[in-house]
Amino acid sequence: MRLNTKVQVSNEDNGCYAKIVMDPLDKGYGITLGNSMRRVLLNSLEGSSVTTIKIDGVAHEFGTIEGVKEDLLNIILNIKGIILKSHTADVKILRIDAKKKGEVTAGDIITDADIEIVNKNHKIATITADNVSFKMDLRVERGVGYRLAEQNHYEDMPIGTIPIDSNFTPILKVNHSVMDTRVGNRTDLDKLTMEIWTNGSIDAEEAVEKSSKILIDSFSLFTDYKHVVPLAPVLLEESKATGAEMDMDLTIEDLELSARSSNCLRKAGIAKVSELVVKPMKELMKIKNFGKKSADEINDKLEQYGLKLKDE
Structure with a gap:
C-alpha cells in the first residue's frame, strides 16, 4: 500500500525556528531521514x-x-x-x-x-x-x-x-524524534518530528529546503552511471568494512542520548562510538550515575548501526 505521507510545517521566531512533522513513514525511515537531515543541516550548509x-x-x-x-x-x-x-x-x-x-x-x-x-x-x-x-x-x-x-x-x-x-554554520541546533504511528490496521509506521533553530542568517524552512537538495544531489549519484569506473577487486574487498568504520567514527553526540547518559560518557572521557563499544560493561557501570537505564538506552541507539556494548 502506498503511504499518503503528510508534511506539517510551523515557523516561529521570525523564521529562526521551524517544526516539521512527517507522518506516516515506512518503518525505519524516520531514523533514516532524521539522521540524514540533521547531519546535513549541521555540517553542510554554507x-x-x-x-x-x-x-x-x-x-x-x-x-x-x-x-x-x-x-x-x-x-x-x-x-x-x-x-x-x-x-x-x-x-x-x-x-x-x-x-x-x-x-x-x-x-x-x-x-x-x-x-x-x-x-x-x-x-x-x-x-x-x-x-x-x-x-x-x-x-x-x-x-x-x-x-x-x-x-x-x-x-x-x-x-x-x-x-x-x-x-560559518547558520544552524544553532537540530532535534528530531521518531514515534510509532498507524494507518488503518498498519501499526508498524513512523512519525518523524524535526525542530530546527538558526542564528537568523537563514530562514529555518529555507535551511531544510537547501539540506534536502544536498541530499537529493548526493543520492542521485546512485542512479547516474554515466561516469562509473569499475573498482579493482582489492578495493571491493576493502569496501566491505567501510560502513562499519564510518559508524565507529560517530561521536557520542551523533547518538542523541539523554543528557544524563551523554554527561556520564563525557566525564569518563568517551567521545566516540569506537571508544564506547570496546569498554567492558563492568567498567562502564563504575562511572558515576551510569546504570542499567543508561546502558539500555545506549544499546538501543547502537542497535541502529548494528553495534552493541561489550558484555565482558
Whole structure:
C-alpha cells in the first residue's frame, strides 16, 4: 500500500525556528531521514563569517587600543559573535570608523548591498574617552563548518592583519524524534518530528529546503552511471568494512542520548562510538550515575548501526 505521507510545517521566531512533522513513514525511515537531515543541516550548509581583522595602530592580537575598554582578545571574541548574511560569493571587506564615546556595535559596521548585519545591537567594543578613533577592517568570506584562525591566512596578507576563528554554520541546533504511528490496521509506521533553530542568517524552512537538495544531489549519484569506473577487486574487498568504520567514527553526540547518559560518557572521557563499544560493561557501570537505564538506552541507539556494548 502506498503511504499518503503528510508534511506539517510551523515557523516561529521570525523564521529562526521551524517544526516539521512527517507522518506516516515506512518503518525505519524516520531514523533514516532524521539522521540524514540533521547531519546535513549541521555540517553542510554554507554561511558567512569574519575571517580576519585589521585595526589601525594594532600590530598583533595581544596589542592594546588606547581609549578602548576591552583588550584585543575580548574584541576578537565579540567579533566572532557577529551574525552576517551575505548575498555574494565574493570576499568582502567591511569597515568600522567609530569616533564617539560609548559602545561600538555591529550596527556601526559600514556595509554595502551584498552584506546584512543580523544582530546590529551586538557589542564589539567600548570607547571610554573623547577624541578616540576606533578603525577596523573586517574580511568576510563564505564557507562551511568551522575554520581555525591559522586556516584563515591568505596570500599577500597585509602586515597587522589578524586571522580569527570563523564559524560559518547558520544552524544553532537540530532535534528530531521518531514515534510509532498507524494507518488503518498498519501499526508498524513512523512519525518523524524535526525542530530546527538558526542564528537568523537563514530562514529555518529555507535551511531544510537547501539540506534536502544536498541530499537529493548526493543520492542521485546512485542512479547516474554515466561516469562509473569499475573498482579493482582489492578495493571491493576493502569496501566491505567501510560502513562499519564510518559508524565507529560517530561521536557520542551523533547518538542523541539523554543528557544524563551523554554527561556520564563525557566525564569518563568517551567521545566516540569506537571508544564506547570496546569498554567492558563492568567498567562502564563504575562511572558515576551510569546504570542499567543508561546502558539500555545506549544499546538501543547502537542497535541502529548494528553495534552493541561489550558484555565482558
